[in-house]
Amino acid sequence: MKPKISWPKRPERLYSVSKAWTESASASSAHHALLPQVSSQKKPALAGLPTKSLLRSLLLTSVMASPLLNPSVALLKYVIDSNSPLLSPSKNPAMNYLLRMTIYNHFCAGTNEREVRDTVQGMKDLGFKGVILGYARESVAKVDGAESHVEEWKNPQAIGDRAVEEWKQGNLRTLKMVGEGDYINIKLTGAGPAAVDALARGDPVPPPHIEQAITEICEATSAQGSRFWIDAEQQIFQPAIDAWTIDLMRQFNRNGRVVVLNTVQAYLKSSTENIHRHLELAGQEGWALGIKLVRGAYIAHDIRSRIHDTKTDTDRNYNHILESLLSRRSPFQELKGTPFPDARLFVASHNAESVRRAYSISRHRILDGLPTIPLEMGQLQGMADEVSCGLLAEYQPDSSEKNSSSAVPASVFPKVFKCLAWGTTEECLHFLLRRAVENQSAMERTRDTASALREEVWRRFGWR
Numbered sequence: 270m271k272p273k274i275s276w277p278k279r280p281e282r283l284y285s286v287s288k289a290w291t292e293s294a295s296a297s298s299a300h301h302a303l304l305p306q307v308s309s310q311k312k313p314a315l316a317g318l319p320t321k322s323l324l325r326s327l328l329l330t331s332v333m334a335s336p337l338l339n340p341s342v343a344l345l346k347y348v349i350d351s352n353s354p355l356l357s358p359s360k361n362p363a364m365n366y367l368l369r370m371t372i373y374n375h376f377c378a379g380t381n382e383r384e385v386r387d388t389v390q391g392m393k394d395l396g397f398k399g400v401i402l403g404y405a406r407e408s409v410a411k412v413d414g415a416e417s418h419v420e421e422w423k424n425p426q427a428i429g430d431r432a433v434e435e436w437k438q439g440n441l442r443t444l445k446m447v448g449e450g451d452y453i454n455i456k457l458t459g460a461g462p463a464a465v466d467a468l469a470r471g472d473p474v475p476p477p478h479i480e481q482a483i484t485e486i487c488e489a490t491s492a493q494g495s496r497f498w499i500d501a502e503q504q505i506f507q508p509a510i511d512a513w514t515i516d517l518m519r520q521f522n523r524n525g526r527v528v529v530l531n532t533v534q535a536y537l538k539s540s541t542e543n544i545h546r547h548l549e550l551a552g553q554e555g556w557a558l559g560i561k562l563v564r565g566a567y568i569a570h571d572i573r574s575r576i577h578d579t580k581t582d583t584d585r586n587y588n589h590i591l592e593s594l595l596s597r598r599s600p601f602q603e604l605k606g607t608p609f610p611d612a613r614l615f616v617a618s619h620n621a622e623s624v625r626r627a628y629s630i631s632r633h634r635i636l637d638g639l640p641t642i643p644l645e646m647g648q649l650q651g652m653a654d655e656v657s658c659g660l661l662a663e664y665q666p667d668s669s670e671k672n673s674s675s676a677v678p679a680s681v682f683p684k685v686f687k688c689l690a691w692g693t694t695e696e697c698l699h700f701l702l703r704r705a706v707e708n709q710s711a712m713e714r715t716r717d718t719a720s721a722l723r724e725e726v727w728r729r730f731g732w733r
């Protein structure tokens with residue numbers, strides 16, 4: 270029988286309704302209902318953004334928060350579906366320029382290693398602890414028309430092998446563009462048709478050639494001192510994604526290192542039980558558990574009955590999981606006869622309330638000497654900058670604090686990451702469309718972002 274989940278009480282000591290918030294928030298904004306009490310803010314949240322990026326972000330976010338978003342999404346879809354060379358960024362330099370100067374530069378890190386490295390450095394200069402980098406190209410088992418490949422069209426095995434090889438090379442190239450402590454993000458279905466079939470069947474282990482490719486990526490990531498996470502996808506793939514990823518954590522998350530993180534989608538009703546299972550396995554077998562916690566991106570295309578009935582339920586479950594893990598407890602039921610394992614939590618969300626709640630709990634537990642686990646947080650490039658930059662502005666140590674003997678431990682400061690995608694304009698088109706669509710369903714948050722950006726522009730140019 271499943272134990273009943275009792276939602277823990279909100280730790281009153283850690284939270285209070287901020288005056289600024291009660292004055293400015295709309296009562297219907299669930300994700301902003303309560304914010305933790307913050308220390309005196311050192312500088313405005315977006316003060317670090319270069320003026321060029323600030324103005325571009327304001328322009329784009331204002332469009333995304335306006336009725337112009339729907340026609341813009343329709344236009345982007347039209348460009349993606351069109352076969353006209355005039356609309357193809359790889360064939361028409363004017364089209365490429367237009368897309369790059371607008372949405373591409375807002376949401377994407379660059380088309381080649383030099384551009385990506387510059388963007389990564391720019392993020393670190395802003396105070397971000399690091400980046401998560403992903404190759405935006407969608408996996409297609411594509412065979413070019415060259416003579417030597419003609420045979421492969423008749424041979425699905427060869428097409429599959431080629432897709433796996435391209436996927437592996439793409440990930441290894443991505444890895445070269447990040448440094449120690451950074452992440453790359455990996456989508457297992459990206460390895461092509463053989464991976465999709467095995468995942469959909471629920472195979473507990475990958476086919477040998479895919480397993481070999483994954484192992485090569487893991488070994489290279491570990492040797493470089495970087496890390497990676499495996500993205501969560503649709504429910505049909507998730508049991509196998511979990512099994513393959515647990516096996517990787519078993520191999521690579523040893524001796525105090527966490528190289529691999531699995532993703533858990535809190536909108537799934539089974540998510541607390543799933544995390545409990547991960548904790549039990551890690552505790553029993555002695556490896557370290559890495560969890561990236563998301564709400565879940567497939568609500569429109571997945572089995573609805575397995576997803577929490579309302580947004581409020583998903584929010585509550587998300588916060589319950591992060592509070593439990595940060596308190597070294599299972600979110601499902603007590604861990605019986607199993608020690609709580611070495612674990613890490615990555616809060617991947619644009620929801621200001623969840624991100625701040627996670628950081629506040631972590632900070633207070635460290636300062637109060639209470640047991641907790643290391644916390645990292647991250648948002649996508651071009652999304653919710655006021656959340657990421659706000660945390661950095663409020664809590665980053667200044668030079669006097671860094672050198673002071675009474676300085677608070679480094680583990681207390683927020684470790685905020687930006688999640689970046691790279692690829693040519695053409696390769697990034699589907700990724701860009703997803704970002705635009707995501708903004709359609711998060712209009713209220715986009716408006717919050719636009720208003721924070723507008724305020725910063727006003728402040729910077731002395732207009733208020």
Ligand SMILES: Cc1cc2nc3c(=O)[nH]c(=O)nc-3n(C[C@H](O)[C@H](O)[C@H](O)COP(=O)(O)OP(=O)(O)OC[C@H]3O[C@@H](n4cnc5c(N)ncnc54)[C@H](O)[C@@H]3O)c2cc1C
Pocket residue numbers: 300499500501502532534536563564565566567568576577578579580581583617618619620647648649688711714
């Ligand atoms: C760095 C990063 C990495 C990510 N990686 C993944 C990944 O690997 N896999 C993945 O699936 N997603 C991933 N996402 C996307 C994520 O799952 C969310 O879709 C997205 O971040 C929006 O949720 P939010 O927490 O930012 O906040 P919010 O905007 O507050 O929450 C929106 C989310 O709430 C949930 N929701 C909305 N309406 C309802 C409803 N009626 N009933 C129940 N639930 C509802 C949905 O999950 C929706 O996406 C990632 C996001 C980030 C920032």
